[in-house]
């Protein structure tokens with residue numbers, strides 16, 4: 456996904472005032488009368504499971520220690536484009552139809568030393584010889600400066616490409632795209648780390664994984680400084696206490712786990728569990744939240760913070776930002792992926808029913824959790840349900856290639872049509 460900085464005047468003061476009481480019930484300790492700002496930072500391929508956050512001390516100090524850290528935050532598709540589209544729309548990939556990465560996109564997106572950026576409809580500009588994280592930091596601070604001079608609350612989104620691997624379109628050979636380890640900023644070249652033992656892999660592979668892991672941490676150092684620069688500027692301008700800062704990644708990453716080479720797209724913990732930190736007015740500092748949350752909850756959360764009514768088509772729900780939040784959480788996470796990758800990354804879907812399955816399976820009954828559904832009285836019901844199976848797998852979202860569509864069945868079709 457293209458690195459980008461976006462900014463928008465988010466809402467007018469009257470719109471905020473009309474729903475302010477809702478916000479206040481969620482964020483009881485909020486002192487501020489002025490509508491809050493939102494700064495959203497999303498890294499690319501950053502893991503939680505492999506401990507990358509431990510190596511970004513500024514992010515720990517400014518975000519983890521000053522806000523709430525979500526220990527169980529998951530993406531709903533472990534691949535950039537579908538994940539980001541789900542994040543910004545609050546909808547699962549099978550509802551956005553963006554289920555994979557497809558051209559056209561700028562081939563220099565992931566070129567660390569020659570990134571290409573485009574503003575609105577202006578021609579793209581390439582920054583040969585400059586590190587992409589330095590470029591985006593400068594641009595983010597520029598947008599922030601514009602935002603700070605205005606009267607209205609603002610939203611700034613910053614999407615650095617680190618620690619995604621480096622893609623060099625200049626080295627395009629017969630074997631396709633060349634993706635190498637991420638390239639650190641010069642000032643972080645000597646940053647050291649360790650990697651777990653990978654007993655099933657030979658020494659050259661371990662060395663390579665170690666190199667790859669260290670390169671990712673080095674690439675993240677620039678993001679650490681980017682966050683520091685944003686926080687410092689907000690603090691100088693007296694806006695820090697009135698700004699929510701959200702930090703996350705588009706998907707996680709594995710390096711050698713499950714004997715896989717570096718990569719993502721799978722349903723494994725390494726790929727789907729990502730960092731999520733939120734600090735801002737009314738949010739307690741240094742709190743860990745264990746509720747299960749996902750990327751499709753972020754757009755609803757931003758709407759709630761901004762005092763906007765949720766959209767009807769959101770699949771997600773606003774996440775709890777204070778320990779007192781009463782919001783009902785999802786009981787499960789729907790992770791999906793259609794495309795090239797290992798079999799473990801492919802999950803079968805049954806339409807919108809995967810968001811609130813019990814309402815569809817037991818419309819008239821008091822079943823609201825897996826525990827309720829396991830009660831003996833429902834055994835016969837489940838025994839009679841059709842078994843799910845599939846004959847082929849396609850690299851895309853093709854409804855005819857999907858398994859039984861329970862929601863469709865409610866429109867009158869028999870199971871024979873679907874199985």
Ligand SMILES: *[C@@H]1O[C@H](CO)[C@@H](O)[C@H](O)[C@H]1NC(C)=O
Pocket residue numbers: 550551552854
């Ligand atoms: C996704 O595709 C389905 C089937 O073609 C279509 O009905 C639906 O409107 C599409 N959704 C979006 C958000 O484009």
Ligand SMILES: *[C@@H]1O[C@H](CO)[C@@H](O)[C@H](O)[C@H]1NC(C)=O
Pocket residue numbers: 563569571580581583625
């Ligand atoms: C840098 O990117 C531009 C395209 O944006 C390309 O024309 C140019 O050749 C690239 N430079 C190098 C050294 O790859």
Ligand SMILES: *[C@@H]1O[C@H](CO)[C@@H](O)[C@H](O)[C@H]1NC(C)=O
Pocket residue numbers: 657658659660
């Ligand atoms: C390890 O395995 C890789 C891939 O099969 C091979 O290229 C490499 O030579 C091996 N290295 C050692 C030290 O056995």
